[in-house]
Amino acid sequence: MNEPGKAFKKRCYGIVMVKSENSNFNADFTGSPRRLPDQKSTIYATDKALKYAIRKYWVDAGKNVFVWKTFRKENEEYLPLTLEERFHAMKDSLHKESPLDIFAQCIDTKLFGITFAMKAKKKGEEKNISLTGPVQITYGVNRFDENIIFSNDILSPYAKDSGDKSSTIGNENKAREIYYVFDFVINPQNILNHYENNPEVLEKMTINESDISSLKEALKYAVTNLNSSSKIGSENILNLFITLNENSRAQLPVMKNLVKIEKEMAKTKINLEAVSGLLDTYDNDLESIELFFNKDLLNVPYPIENKKWKQVSL
DSSP states (O other): OOOTTSBOOOOEEEEEEEEEEEEOSSBOTTSSBOBOSSTTOOBEEOHHHHHHHHHHHHHHTTOOOSSOOOEEEETTEEEEOOHHHHHHHHHHHHTOOSHHHHHHHOHHHHHHEEEEEEEOSSTTOEEEEEEEOSEEEOOEEEOSSOOOEEEEEEEEEEESSTTOSSEEEEEEEEEEEEEEEEEEEEOTHHHHHHSTTOHHHHHHHOOBHHHHHHHHHHHHHHHHHOOOTTTTTEEEEEEEEEEEOTTOOOOOOOOGGGOEEEEOSSSEEEEOHHHHHHHHTTGGGEEEEEEEEOTTTEEOOOOTTOTTEEEEEO
16 A cells, blocks of 8 residues: 655656547647658657646646746736746745755656756856756657648637728647657656755655655546647547566666557557567566556557556546
8 A cells, every 4th residue: 555655766667648639739839730750740749748738737636836837917917927936936835945845845846857047146146956857758659540630710700900891810720630659757766866965855855655646647637637729639548557666677668669559440449469568578577567548438458367467447
């Protein structure tokens, strides 16, 4: 049984799968889904897109999140806070003085890390902090054969200028059906290795089992939680969470390219056979393999004979 306040010392690996149907989970600056410079122009999403969804999930759950867009009112306008203004707002909210104390109270900076620069009270001095978080996430790549993007014209109910007889026309770009697959790694040693000579960082920034529980929940539901007009239709459909034995020195490779997606009549089939084969080679290093997926949408055969695999419905 997990103890919420107990330090978490095990390394974990896994994948997060996001389905985006008639949606635009991660647009570029032109408003189109992002594409890789490969022969297929594969659609992809950055780690920042998934981290945004995770942070939004935590904000909605009432958790302290530092890296988040907030506003101040000035002359009847709402302006986004600067980094320094955000720091002082969190300082007042959490009743903490030092940046390290604040970052230790915010789940996103504790897990993802942060690079922070702020002018100190003495003129000309700057206070710089760089924290390497234990959680790293790769880009998410579409593993479905299709890479179809379409554009819709949108008629605005408003004229561009006073006196115009016609409304303005805009457009929106969306992907037909995409299956993004992200890899993630949790390595608590990032804290221990980078800050072994700084006992204050080790004491305050070491992650515990409660932090991991919050992360696992967000990895399973954060994208589905988004409800903006561009992202509706994007949802979490599968999460694979692999925990290594505490003393294991194994380094698992990126797994997203091993995932195969096949269309069936009623459901989409997620073929994890190659992933399962890879994990079999690390069997002595594995403590558990948790597979979460939406059984209403997916057919996911998995190795039932391997007792380390646990299947749970999202």
